Amino acid sequence: MIDLPTTTSADVARGRRRTLLVPLGSLEQHGAHLPLSTDTVIAEHVARGVAARWASCAVAPAIPIGASGEHAGFAGTLSIGTDVLSRVLVEVVRDADRDYERVVLVNGHGGNGPAIAAAQQVCGYEGRSLEVLHCHFPGADAHAGRTETSLMLHLAPELVRLERAEAGNTAPVGALLPAMRDGGVRAVSPNGVLGDPAGATAQEGERLLRALLDSVTGTAR
Numbered sequence: 001m002i003d004l005p006t007t008t009s010a011d012v013a014r015g016r017r018r019t020l021l022v023p024l025g026s027l028e029q030h031g032a033h034l035p036l037s038t039d040t041v042i043a044e045h046v047a048r049g050v051a052a053r054w055a056s057c058a059v060a061p062a063i064p065i066g067a068s069g070e071h072a073g074f075a076g077t078l079s080i081g082t083d084v085l086s087r088v089l090v091e092v093v094r095d096a097d098r099d100y101e102r103v104v105l106v107n108g109h110g111g112n113g114p115a116i117a118a119a120q121q122v123c124g125y126e127g128r129s130l131e132v133l134h135c136h137f138p139g140a141d142a143h144a145g146r147t148e149t150s151l152m153l154h155l156a157p158e159l160v161r162l163e164r165a166e167a168g169n170t171a172p173v174g175a176l177l178p179a180m181r182d183g184g185v186r187a188v189s190p191n192g193v194l195g196d197p198a199g200a201t202a203q204e205g206e207r208l209l210r211a212l213l214d215s216v217t218g219t220a221r
Contacts, residue, residue, distance in 0.1 A: 043108030145195020154205030168193025
């Protein structure tokens with residue numbers, strides 16, 4: 001694995017450069033107990049886990065701000081929106097095309113999906129490769145609940161304020177979407193949590209991460 005931020009151009013040139021992994025996160029509220037960088041932290045660790053299992057990978061610095069308009073109104077959230085994020089992704093792929101056979105986004109935030117889809121359409125038209133691995137965990141709650149809290153307790157426990165954790169709206173996310181489209185997350189959850197962090201453990205986070213890595217790296221690359 002090549003870690004781009006800590007290596008040199010000469011070292012990159014000497015290595016086989018098959019796949020560039022780009023972690024894609026967000027800077028958005030995750031309740032009172034998880035950091036704004038939660039999605040980015042998870043995406044970075046998944047990318048490094050994938051790179052450790054696949055051959056000839058380089059890992060780029062994370063893109064830490066995504067499309068998080070649904071979290072507008074919560075302090076600290078920053079978003080560049082779908083259109084700008086899509087253009088950023090296209091330019092990354094265009095530039096990486098000189099050195100890598102393919103680019104794989106490791107996406108930690110569901111709200112980035114439309115931007116990724118739009119970028120893939122442009123890249124496909126130009127004959128470039130843009131793949132995506134979404135950090136989807138089977139049985140996960142929607143946002144800042146038990147799943148993300150467990151993952152962060154495993155990956156970055158020093159950033160978790162567990163004493164502040166509290167349940168939010170625990171209704172199925174599908175039932176909340178109409179109201180969220182009109183008024184964002186705040187319209188359905190004043191504390192920003194969609195789920196319940198109760199019972200979260202580092203052990204569960206480790207198991208969730210390992211299961212995701214097993215699922216996305218099960219096919220030889």
